[in-house]
Amino acid sequence: MRAQTYSIESVNDSLNYLTLKTDSTTNRWALRYPVYRLETGDVDGDGRTEALVGVIKSTRYYKQKGRRLFVFKNYKNRVRAMWMGSKLGGILQDFRFVNGVVRSLETTSSGQYVVAEYRWQGFGFEFVRFMTMKVERQKALKVFNQ
Helix, strand or coil, rough: CCCCCEEEEECCEEEEEEEECCCCCCCEEECCCCCEEEEEEEECCCCCCCCEEEEEECCCCCEEEEEEEEEEECCCCEEEEEECCCCCCCCCEEEEECCEEEEEEEEEECHHHHHEEEEECCCEEEEEEEEEEEHHHHHHHHHCCC
């Protein structure tokens, strides 16, 4: 397998590029909204590294700007969207990619925090488990960062 790396190139607060560099090519995907996180890992279990990008934007179904998770893959040395989801479960605050699953820090509509894990399933993420539920931010962050 050829070496590849993903990175974020920021032009300004509302224009970023997800950049894929391989041994022989460089390819970019424009992200026309703020980016708050980049993680990489084998999301779908195929042995290849994907990019998980946290963006802040509204969607067709959720008009209020919020934190979203997008997943991109290397398809023939080009960045291609694999999943551009509106929502995982609760109100997304942050995410990490840990041991093959997405670990999310989310809030509820009542302002409490949960930490949940999701696994790739075909075309999207399925809920695996709650690591903690309905707790204060500091406790949730401690679990989230384990």
